[in-house]
Amino acid sequence: MSSRRTTHALIALLTSLFLAVSVTSTPAEAQQQRKQTRGSVTWVTDTWVSGSGTGYSLSGTVSGARKRPLLLQYKGAQGWQRLARTKAVDNAFTFNGTWDWYGTHKVRVLAPATRRHSRRAFEAHRVNVVPSYTARGLAGDHNLLRFNGLRERVNPCQPIRYKLNLDDIGDGVLPIIDSVLFQFTQATGVRFKYVGRTHTIPQGRRTMDRGTDLIIAWASQSERPALAGAVAVSQIVKLDLGRDRKGRVWSVKQTGVTVNSDLTVPGSPNQAVDIALDSPSRATLGMTLLHELGHGFGLAHTDRNEAGRAQLMYFSTDNLPWSNGWFRSLFGAGDLAGLRKVGLAAGCVRD
Template sequence: MVVASALVLLGLTPPPAPVAHTPPRISRHEFRDAAYGSSATAAPMAAFGALGSSRDYSLLFPAQTGAPYARWNPCKPIYWRVNPRWAPEGALADLQGAFSRLHAATGLAFVYRGTTTLVPGTAAYDAADTDGYIIVAWAPDGSTALIPRAPRGRYGLMGMAGGYATTGYASNGKPYATIDKAYVLLSTSFPSLAGGFGWGNRYGWLGTRGMLDMHELAHAVGLDHARGTTQIMYPVAQRMPANWGAGDLTGLRLVGRAAGCIPAFTG
């Protein structure tokens, strides 16, 4: 769903002072973040349990004074489509597994709506109406602005996730921020990346496709990076089973069903 990151953190505007007959403001903000590949000989990490600190998480749109953090409305289904044109063999099964793991951690309902020809980061994607959807695609490096070709001798982006969040005020007078649409774009430049959700390669590219999918999809529902290497949201791939860490699970609960419904905006 991205040790430097190409992240863009956008703060939320505090609510305006009450003014009679002034309609509530609604504004839209873009977000994106990425995951990096790592290539090494790796010592394995522990295999069981939710590891690390439960405080090791961050949000792409953190709450500020008078303004909430952004999340999908958990009382509506989140639709998703996939562009399988450049998908590696077995990648679609890994993607479905990642959505299942995200559902289990958040309670959010993800509904598959078939394939698409859209590729995030292109003019066709920008012109399309994808509100309410997460669009997932694979693409060669350099084919979109989201995943450029890596400079020689440097690790490139394995994936990039982003989307839009809208802030406004509901009929109950409270401010809310909703994620309206999102995407996940995955690089095709890591053909030796192991499939599934297990330990992955001991040598070469670390992590697995399942881990990468979980990371980018968690960005798409509002999580930012973690500090510890035991978290799926750590920005560089690690050799470990693809299990949510303790911090991942805390953050996912905050953006999940437990946070409650988001009423419709007024104005």
């Protein structure tokens, strides 16, 4: 009985000690003991070219330890996120690099708190990340897919896990696929994560691999009858109701792109596109993949006129050549504007 009382008393004493300790070390007081961080940032250029050697370059000074870690951050759909990190040495720092995602973004330098110096977020700065080429046409040259009146979007806030089925074509197309996916990252801010090979031909819900958001596959017309007469088809395999900041949308959960192997075997008399990104004579596999994946991201065909023909989302491979006469795997201004509306700039898609 008495020992139990002692225990209670001891617990009470410990609790009050703990309270006393926590009162004397509130974060606010610890903050006051730190010196204020001073410094400045010089932004060399406000226009950053994506996917090129001339990206961003900024420098500045910051007070604090001889080597102090710093972050370059951008404001994304989920708040401030890390773009790069560096260390100030003897109070001077530089950030040099490239950033992929097209558009106008808010960026800033953050000096996290150290033992002796306070946290300091330097004033945010607006930069414009632009393509390394001049996209042709007008921003208005695009249309969005709608199903029962609702827009279709993938959730751009998580990486798209993709698999490849190259059984019919081989690994030679890998650089083309890499370039195509990188262009979607540039246009939408979405990241892709390769999760392996598959033998699956996406046709319906039951044919899709688990843990996979996208399959790019090759198949013959006999394996995939919907391919008859088409270089490739896109199929949304799984769709759920979701919402974004503008209201209800269809959330694209799984999608597939299937290329017609009968029309893409190099050297075959039926070959319909060049297995390349760019070609002096006809449409290419790169253009086809960009087009089909554009559907998966929620883009519809452009209008059937000359302006629509200059965009990759034109309904046929009969696209206009560029001014140098070549057919190129590059999004037009309309394609890019459409992708901006379904990408990270439009915020996350929630279930």
